[in-house]
Amino acid sequence: MVKRFTKFMLLLMVLSLVVAVPAGAQDEAPVLRVPMSPDPEHLNPFTATTIAISTVLNQVYEGLVGLDPVSGEPVPRLAESWEVSEDGLVYTFNLRQGVLFHDVEGVEFEDGDREFKAEDWIAAAEYSVTEDETVSSHPEWLESVVGYDEFLAGEADSLSGLNALDDYTIEITLKEPNRLFLFTLGVPGIPQEILPRMSEFANSPVGTGPFQFVEWQRDSFLELKANPDYYEEGKPAIGGVRYINVPDANTALLQYRENELDLLFSFPTGQRLAVIEEFADEYHEAPGLNVRYFGFKMDAGFFADEPLVRQAFAHAFNRELVWDELMEGARFPATLGYLPPSMPASTPAHIYEYNPERAAELLAEAGYPNGEGIPEIDLYVFSTAADELSLPVLQEDLRQLGVTLNIVVEDASTYWDHIGEDDVWFFLSGWSAGINDPSDVFNFLFLDGRDDTHYNNPEVNELLRQAMVEMDEEVRTQLYQQAHDLITADSPWIVSAYSKNTWLQKPWVDGFVPGGGGTYTARLANVTIDTSLLP
């Protein structure tokens, strides 16, 4: 009996080992194993609002144009070319012919292979314009198109600015020139017959991208395989992508070390330098598009009428000490202005360099010599940033000025809901731009008092509005430069740092090039794996 049990257990173990071999391991082309955390909430492109979702959908869906990860400029995808009328109002897209939708289990097209055509794109575009968030969270994709308002309000049956001239030509007419139209045109190529059944396909996408969906085990793994019909010759060069959900940074590091992952994006807190030293040849970094800042409430509380105090605080903060030394180079200290340095107009007229003497002078000028008269300040921080060393450094820098700073940690949901309130005068925050353009920072944080600082300067608003419709690149940059200078003078933030995309990459992986937005923007169709180097 005991022997039989032992045999049974051994058999079970052997079987389990067989099951444990990754699905793609027997395929000829190797599969790229990528860590992923958190898990995507779902895989519906119309309601995609998080990086976790975009990470996967960027590989599965394509729009008319894509963004080149390096230059950040629009490049052909489903449209192989496009023309823009002289007045900047009419865009004509010439679609690629013969692009097939993914042949995915559970989706049967009437005529077998199903080709992507202009009508599919227009149907998806109209589907995205709705106020019903459960259908689409992205009405803004087509905000600048003629007929948008009528269609959104339900007063028109179709979006009059969209026209399919034939199966392979789409014409889009804009209300006014918009230099960023191509950058924000997120509508995916999706078969129009599945649009009415989107909820069924919310977790099993069907697109035209270089990879197609295979399987998703939530919080475990998500598997894509190379699209055999992809239109770019020789791409993808890998058999597929296996996103492995690894919530714990330490576990991810251990898995990377044991070759269970080909890439690693986050390093355990406090081990950054040790990791970089251990994997010196596999470490890569590139500037990102995120800005970290401390925001002042501009329309309520102590700071609202104290520009000199805000400027003094900005001069008092030792960013270099925090980011270059204490945080082991996790970000670039913000030694310029409010924009990531790769953006146009990113150097303002005044720079708040670390200068405690100047800070003390400004405080005295404001009527608070040695900080006398300044109330105790509460700095609100979301819990995941509670161990960021910028906090004790700022606390100490301000103490030197005679100002007492209390740090109030709130869990992320409470924090985000709270910081817009008038009782929060000072908070730690950040912003990730999706494209390398000042508008993607300024329009959301400094226009019409929309952000939690409630910064609202009519002069700045006017400049930003002009820049939105300005097609001349040079004039546009000048407008942003002026706005940047005004914002800097008002000092609604202490800019802390600019992000750095950092990752480890196994020696056999090549062609992984993330854009400024983050490692998730990398086009995995360009990745190759040199099998001769595999262990």
Next chain:
Amino acid sequence: MALYILRRLVQVIPTLFGIFTVLFILAYLMPSDPLRAVLGEQYRRLPPEVIEGIREELGLNDSFIERYVQFLGQLLRGDLGRSYILSQDVSEIIAYRFPRTLQLMIGGMFVALIMGIPIGIIAAEKQYTWIDHFLMFISLVGVSMPVFWLALIAQMLLTQSKYGIALFPVAGYEQGSLIHMVLPSLVIGTQLTATLARITRTAMLEVRGQDYIVTARAKGLPYRMVLIGHQLRNALIPIITIIGLNIGGLLGGSIVTETVFNWPGLGRAIVPAIERRDTPVILGILLFGSFLFIIINLITDLIYALVNPRIRYS
């Protein structure tokens, strides 16, 4: 007996109703706006009037009573609702994750049973010898070790060729294969192993002096039969109580273990749901957990009667 079980099962309903009400009040009182979580980064990109429209549509502007009645009505129809954030029904989430958590709990229980009880028996039999002291010291260490630390050490020593031997995969579920189950089961089962060892030892010692054991020995029964058939059987009641009580502990301990070992269980769903104020998921999983706990308690009580014929329910 059947009547007893029926009565206990009927009691489940008001208990769950009470739990639901308390949980609902707590969820309602939690500060913050779930819409931030639903929309993520997009929240700050959408115009305020669109945000307000969405809030209205999700019923987030409804009063406490309206929302409570609506949730309760759904619940009575057997509908646990749909996650605000994941495109999934709560029942779907539980159906996917519970078997995986259960698998881990069974693994942990298996480890605890095959290690904890024998250790306790040996320690009792070798009372006050160095073996007893050694085993009890080890079990003290086992009880005291935090799960996350133990998990980390297990990973370092048993998955990394740099620090130990790479015997097992670092993490992952992989259809629940045995090889992936070993480390998380060891980790999740360690505390219970240690607790069981200590309880078994005490219970065995208590029973050892009883007359029926002396009688059994005196009538010449083999040592093993006395030890297992008489002594252990009579020591089982406290052991079963501890096992029953600790199943809830296993469920709680699984949150850390699931995170460290990339195990897609219930714990991995509840933490983000709380962080992101996904009320239907929070309520659904906690209600399900409570139901499970009540049922396990009932089963524990019924097992008492099985192992000890002197206990009868009526």
